[in-house]
Amino acid sequence: MSAKEIEISIAIFPLENLTMNQDADIFCRSFYVDLITEFSRFRQFKIFPADSAKHKDVHTTYSIRGSYRFLQNTLRVNSQLINNERSQLAWAEQYEFDKDALVAVEEKLLKRIVETMQDHLNSDLLAYMSKKPVVSISAYEYWLQGMEELRKGTVEADERARDQFQRAMETDPLNSLAYSGMSLTYFNEWSCQLWERWDVSQQGAFDWAKKAIDLDPHNHVAAMILGRVYLYEAEYDIAEHYLRKALQLNPTDTENLVQIASCFVFLGYIVEAEALYQKVLQYNTQRAEQFYYIGAFIAFEQGNFETCIKLSNSTQLAWVDSHCILAAAYFEMGDQAGMEKSWHRYLYEFKTKILKDERFPGNREAIQWVINVSPYRGHTHQRRFWEHMAGKETAVAPRNFLRTTQPLLNFFFREDDGWRISYENHSFRISDAKGINDIARLLSMPGELIHCSELMGSMVKMRGEQVIDEKAKKSYKARLLSLQEDLSLAEAHNNYQLSAVLQKEYDDILDMLSNSMGLNGRTRKSDDPIEKVRSAVTWRIRNSIKKIATIHPSLGKHLSNSIKTGIFCSYRPEKNVLWHLEKE
Structure with missing residues (x-):
């Protein structure tokens, strides 16, 4: 079936x-x-x-x-x-x-x-899964069973969850949820279980989430996971983009809201984090206690240490370093006994779940681990406690992130009514414009010729006299393809002199074709209205590049040198640039 x-x-x-x-x-x-x-x-x-x-x-x-x-x-x-x-x-x-x-x-x-009905619908499906023949189980039901295993929070349960997600993928190879579910199994191990396999688990969480979001750009779980992975790699702009995308895609999934709230604390958006936490409590009045650990974390960074202590002692703390945060709250309240009790509990958790050996960690080692896994973008109230327990030298030491993915320093992200752009570690926001959309399209297809009418999104009737015959047109296009291959070989062998000669010939032919060809590759005619389309697209692209240059001169220069406009437009960078662009 x-x-x-x-x-x-x-x-x-x-x-x-x-x-x-x-x-x-x-x-x-x-x-x-x-x-x-x-x-x-x-x-x-x-x-x-x-x-x-x-x-x-x-x-x-x-x-x-x-x-x-x-x-x-x-x-x-x-x-x-x-x-x-x-x-x-x-x-x-x-x-x-x-x-x-x-x-x-x-x-x-x-x-x-919506939230209550979602929970009960899932519960109803799970209750009857064991009674259904295997051939009638949907990919979604396999996914549900996998999610149930994940909630148990053990390495063994994660393995069983992977089996369920694998069955979901076999039932429906295009089921994006199954891929994000697989990502969550590694996400669990990465964030709270297998410290000794941090790099493998983080990479697994990232890779599976990327597959999920490639299958379905509206998968809010995959967006949240990507946001969290980038957060822990200190790629804050990319992290914020994915987290806000996850929130926009599904603002009622409480598991999603909880994760985003904790990430917003690290990003410094405490007020937004608190608002999300309150939504979680409203949607889950009967299960509110299980989310208190997030409320305690938020309260701590708000400076409400008494509230942090109250919430922490009212629930089972979910993170290894939750006891460290609780100890810091007691420290700020001047409660020495409470601080020491929570600190020793944290050392035990750290020894058992992170070190996994018989030796008992020292204060400096235990604090340094918290620093390494706490991706604060800016200020944190934990700083005073860190210095108290391990000294200023340890507290201010650089965080030791275990990077597993290539940092994406260059990206074009659509963001509400504008764009978030980053180039060479400089990020900025710019208002939406047709020229910006054209540039994003060109960046997504480096080296390819895109007709100006495709960027304009219109068709234009042709009239007038031909400017170039069909035989010459085919010859020029074949030469362009050959030049692209020759350029790649010359660049690969660092033959810059030959590259310059080939590039000039390529640009000359491209300019000539741009001035002589019309819609869909047809030969342009002398009084062809396509000229109006070419002129309009050229103006809006060049105008957008000028606006970018006023904000980011280096990127403006790069785009000006690399983007060719005309009847055919193209992006051919003067140096190798890796761009990260989202699928619509």
């Missing part, structure tokens, strides 16, 4: 009006549309709006239904998750709000229902 035949599908129906009062009809309609939008973020499900779900040939796995009614000044909303295959109610909940606060509570209700 194919993965398509056993995919998880959900039909979403509008809330049913059980009252004669029509005041909330607009709430009902907008809530229905927003619910479809929010569930569409979970790309593992196929979503059917009510009209589509009513068709005879559509059979969905689940249905989401609900109703509302007014009771005096109270709005009562009921929501239900129905398993259509078993004709059973999988989950139901009732919410009550003040009628006058309808608009204010709509978003809160929406997020609560």
